[in-house]
Every structure is written in structure tokens, then in C-alpha cells.
Amino acid sequence: MSTASSAPKTIHGSAGQKRRTSIGCWDCRSFHRNCEKTAARWRRALTGALPRLVTAEDIRGDLHVHSRWSDGMHSLDKVAAAARKRGLAYIALTDHSRSLGVTRGLTIERLMEQREEITAFNRNSGDFRVLHGTEMDILPDGSLDFPDEVLKELDFVIASIHSAFKQPREQITARMVAAMRNPWVTMIAHPTGRVLGEREAYEIDMDDVLRVAAETGTAMEINAYPLRLDINDRQARRTKELGIPVAINTDAHVITNFDFLPYGVATARRGWLEKVDVLNALELPELLRRKGRNSGKFGGH
Ligand SMILES: [Zn+2]
Ligand SMILES: [Zn+2]
Numbered sequence: 001m002s003t004a005s006s007a008p009k010t011i012h013g014s015a016g017q018k019r020r021t022s023i024g025c026w027d028c029r030s031f032h033r034n035c036e037k038t039a040a041r042w043r044r045a046l047t048g049a050l051p052r053l054v055t056a057e058d059i060r061g062d063l064h065v066h067s068r069w070s071d072g073m074h075s076l077d078k079v080a081a082a083a084r085k086r087g088l089a090y091i092a093l094t095d096h097s098r099s100l101g102v103t104r105g106l107t108i109e110r111l112m113e114q115r116e117e118i119t120a121f122n123r124n125s126g127d128f129r130v131l132h133g134t135e136m137d138i139l140p141d142g143s144l145d146f147p148d149e150v151l152k153e154l155d156f157v158i159a160s161i162h163s164a165f166k167q168p169r170e171q172i173t174a175r176m177v178a179a180m181r182n183p184w185v186t187m188i189a190h191p192t193g194r195v196l197g198e199r200e201a202y203e204i205d206m207d208d209v210l211r212v213a214a215e216t217g218t219a220m221e222i223n224a225y226p227l228r229l230d231i232n233d234r235q236a237r238r239t240k241e242l243g244i245p246v247a248i249n250t251d252a253h254v255i256t257n258f259d260f261l262p263y264g265v266a267t268a269r270r271g272w273l274e275k276v277d278v279l280n281a282l283e284l285p286e287l288l289r290r291k292g293r294n295s296g297k298f299g300g301h
Helices: 035-046 076-085 108-123 169-180 206-216 233-242 255-270 284-291
Strands: 009-012 018-021 061-065 090-093 129-137 156-160 219-223 246-249
Touching: 061 076, 061 129, 061 156, 061 246, 076 090, 076 108, 076 255, 108 129, 156 169, 169 206, 206 219, 206 233, 219 233, 219 255, 233 246, 233 255, 246 255
Parallel strands: 061 090, 090 129, 129 156, 219 246
Antiparallel strands: 009 018
16 A cells, blocks of 8 residues: 555664564565555455355355264264254265275165165254265275265265375376266365374375366365364365365264364365355255256356
């Protein structure tokens, strides 16, 4: 801003040396380098053109939730009651798939049993709904843990990587791209695999991954678990530029994990995501309409 109040002033530091500062210009304390940028931002704010960023209150459901069918702590009833208590209208129960033995991943037979429990639950659940999903492993060779005949029966298919993290960049990227090209895969969970303070992201080409996500209509997750926050804010910004649908999920294994949602929302806000960019800010009928009945993929708004 080129007002008199933002003109540089000379002040004296404690050591007596001169340094310049400016007053009245929020972004330009370093020698007015960003003055034009700040002025543009103010102009947008004053004309109401700044985006209204997504808030935790906008979130209507959680699309990545575990129960004791695999490695979660609680029954379906308890998980659903906890989600409902927090004001959510739906969850996708997405227990692990059979290859992930340490999590008691579900065989196809157990997945079908789980379906019966969910169907029975939904009969008496009023306006709260549980979707039947899976968090299915993308196997080291790029194949998926369940065949298409099983996947097409599910409401929400997450694919994710839980093994062979150290594969070379081309291999692990190709592995994820192959999963995204499957017509029934709805979303990729924790796409880079980072665990803060524990494990770096795998060597994956996120430019490639996001390009294919945009091309195929595969959603990307912002995993709200505080040690993950995966994808990060810059990648979230990129999804918006490319028009990729994003879901902000807690990946709850214990019902108190639902309280992590604001961390995911904060990441989305740092990426400048608005309500319209976030799938689980949709009411369920609209979400299902966007997903379509004969594919796991999402169409446009
Ligand atoms: Zn996972
Ligand atoms: Zn999970």
C-alpha cells in the first residue's frame, strides 16, 4: 500500500546499527518487497473476493473409519454413536483388507458378514447412515487386495499403501497410479505415507499421482491424524488447482480420534480449500450422486 503510513522508516537497533522497517503494511515488513501483493489482497478482501475457507462445522461425514472388525477399538454401534454425537450425518466404515494381517484385515467372507451388520444397523439408524467401505491394500506388485467383483459391491473404496515403502520412485508411483486407474477405487488414503517424526514420505512422484487423480476422478485424502497430516497444505492447494476432490478424514481407530478432524481442516485451510472442494462437506445424497452408481469415481460439481 503506497500510503504515507507504510513509508519506510529508519529505526535504530540495540547495537546502534540502522535497519529499515515499515508500518501499516502487514506483509511488507521486509523492505516493501511484497507491497503490490498486499495491496491486491486488500482489494480482494474489500470487494468480498477472498475465499471462505472450509471450517470444521462444514464437515458432514467421515469417510475413513475403523472398527473392531479389523484393528479399531470399538463396535460399529459405538463408532456410529460417537460420530453422530459429534454432529456427523454419515461415516464410511473402512476396515483393512485381508493382506494386512497385523490389523486382522478382512477376508471376502468377513467383508460380506460386515455388510450384513451394516445393513441391519442402517435399518434403524434414522437419519444417520453408515456406508460400507474398505481400506484396501495396494500390494507391492501394484495389484489390489480385492477383485473388482467385490469392490463394485462397496459404497466407498479406499486404496492405500502399507508395505514395501522403500520401493524406487518409479515403482511406487506406478503402483499407486495403477490403483487409481481401477474404476472402483474411490480415494487414496494418506497418499505420501509420511508419519511425522517416524517415517519420511515414500519416494513418490506426487505430480504424477495428482495428474492421474484429476484425470480419473479419484479423490485424495487429507488424513487428519496429527502425525500424518497427509496430504500436506501445498499438495492440498495443488488439488484445488487441478479440480481433484478431497476428503478430510480422521482415520479413527478409537472414538476419541474423531476429535482430530480440526487438524485436517487446518491443513485444508492452509491449502485454501473451500467447502465446495471437500467431498465430505457434502450431504450424503449429493455425495452419492457425485460418485455415481456404476463407478467409484467422482464427476464434477
Ligand atoms: Zn492406512
Ligand atoms: Zn486407516
